[in-house]
Amino acid sequence: MIDEKILKTAKQTIVEQKKDPAVELVQKALSDGIDGMELLTEGFIPGINEVGDQFGRGTLFLPELVQAADVMKAVTDLINASLPSQDGPQEKGKLVIATVKGDVHDIGKCIVVSLMQANGYTVFDLGRDVDTERIVEVAIKEDVQVIGTSALLTTTMVRQKELEEALKSAGIRDKVRTIVGGAPVTARWAAKIGADAFAEDAQDGIAKVRELLGA
């Protein structure tokens, strides 16, 4: 059991987005022989969850969410690097994320990627303007559970529909869950094209992935 005070401080560094103290805390804990995985799951992850809750309630804002995800990434990288390689980092789930073909808007998509990583998911970020075939290809190759696509234009939303069909043709539609997002995208659109979920923003995306994976 890790000292309650250490766990609380770990959580605080995420909620208050304090990178240097967070990194120092991890380094000291590891050199003191504290279990990194336990520090992550009992300290830092409750922190990023708290950030998500506060963002949802409107008491923390996007720049703070982005920064908290950045601190989370720093501590996760440190802890993962300290684990004996046969243990490997715990896998919560694998995702492919992309902005669809013909669309180069990727600010939102990048926030989603960093938040997913901060929440412990393994993300294959294919970038922007990505061919539907490539999304399917990587989904198969990496054996992902979830595919998230972003479309910011009414003219590129149709690529999300195209993806649904491509997944069926490839015979893997029942093996993956799909999430759609982007400014013009709605829950109604998701239902219409047969996507499994719609995410309003990055934090909602986390909630939806959790629901879909039960993790």
Next chain:
Amino acid sequence: MLIIGELINASRKAIANHIENQDANTIQAVARDELNAGADYIDVNAGVFVGKEPEYLKWLVETIQAAVEAPCCIDSPDPAAIETALAVHKGTAMINSISLEKDRYDKLMPIVAGTDFKVVALCMSDDGMPETVEDRMAIAEKLIDGLLKNNVKLENIYVDPLVQPLSVNNTFGVEFLDAIEKIMATFKGIHTVCGLSNISYGLPNRMFLNQLFMVMAIAKGLDGAIVNPLDKRMMANIIGAETLAGKDEFCANYLSAYRAKRFEL
């Protein structure tokens, strides 16, 4: 300052419902309010209706122009939708927008070539969204050059340097502002325009930040804006900032706005 009223946009839920219900009275009332509040153009956007966008965009133009004498700003990335709307449009329309994204550029250019339409030239390319002044200038130069070669007059070009959220990168505001200044200085006689509410995305008190950012952009030379003209403080800021920036001879606009009680907020 050219004011484009942004309210008739189907990404707003209430408007989407009015469009679907073909509620002409309400749409006309919104257009009338925008015009009375100082809008020069009424933006029309039916983008959320995939497949039905051309039909709805056309309906919006007809409905609005049956009630008010104002040109529309046809807001769509889809050339088919734009052409359908233009076919019924009276007066000189504004097209929002062409960009350097190849597909959009190739399809929109024939529509605007050799016309008197006002054209929004959005600083965006297949290489992604510009972040710095240099990124924006590189795109703007190519777009302007292409438009001029296709016989669009310089004074009909409204460059939109693309506002990106400060939430993501704290230099996004200043890079945008400096791009406005550089575009206006490099291409004498051209215009700049933007929908600037993106600047405050993800932050609280968005209206406050938008109103301030407008003043800063006007100081750099911005002379077109896609805004909510019913936001009285925003409109007051625009009038005041233009006067302060030396765009208002004998302060005539300022004084007439004062007499019309536009500063009584």
